Amino acid sequence: MQNRQTKQREKILRVLRETGSHPTANTIYKAVREEIPKVSLGTVYRNLKVLIEQGYVQKIPIDGMVDRFEAKIAPHYHLICEKCGVVQDFEMPDRLDIDKYAQTFSDFSISRHRIDFYGKCKQCRNNAIP
Numbered sequence: 001m002q003n004r005q006t007k008q009r010e011k012i013l014r015v016l017r018e019t020g021s022h023p024t025a026n027t028i029y030k031a032v033r034e035e036i037p038k039v040s041l042g043t044v045y046r047n048l049k050v051l052i053e054q055g056y057v058q059k060i061p062i063d064g065m066v067d068r069f070e071a072k073i074a075p076h077y078h079l080i081c082e083k084c085g086v087v088q089d090f091e092m093p094d095r096l097d098i099d100k101y102a103q104t105f106s107d108f109s110i111s112r113h114r115i116d117f118y119g120k121c122k123q124c125r126n127n128a129i130p
């Protein structure tokens with residue numbers, strides 16, 4: 001028999017796997033609540049933490065905005081709109097192996113890096129008042 005925690009965790013993971021939108025914990029909470037009405041926001045946060053520790057989910061901290069979450073674990077970059085807050089996956093072709101490159105300048109053992117690209121999404125650019 002499944003316990004309640006597992007059921008909630010699986011639902012959170014399903015929500016994240018079915019969306020490409022990098023939701024906030026609050027958005028995830030609202031989606032989970034439709035199926036599990038008794039869930040609390042605190043429980044969602046706790047389960048997200050466990051899923052991150054287990055390597056199923058990653059957190060995307062964004063300057064000046066609330067954290068986003070995603071189930072896409074493979075390394076990729078993000079395009080972040082400073083106006084509406086949309087977060088898009090960004091597969092940059094021919095990207096340089098920056099970990100190895102950085103390693104050549106340091107005796108620090110580099111395992112990963114994070115780069116976010118901030119700017120304005122297409123929609124915000126099109127809606128801009130001239």
Ligand SMILES: [Zn+2]
Nearest residue numbers: 081084121124
């Ligand atoms: Zn935008």
Ligand SMILES: [Zn+2]
Nearest residue numbers: 070072088089
């Ligand atoms: Zn992503």
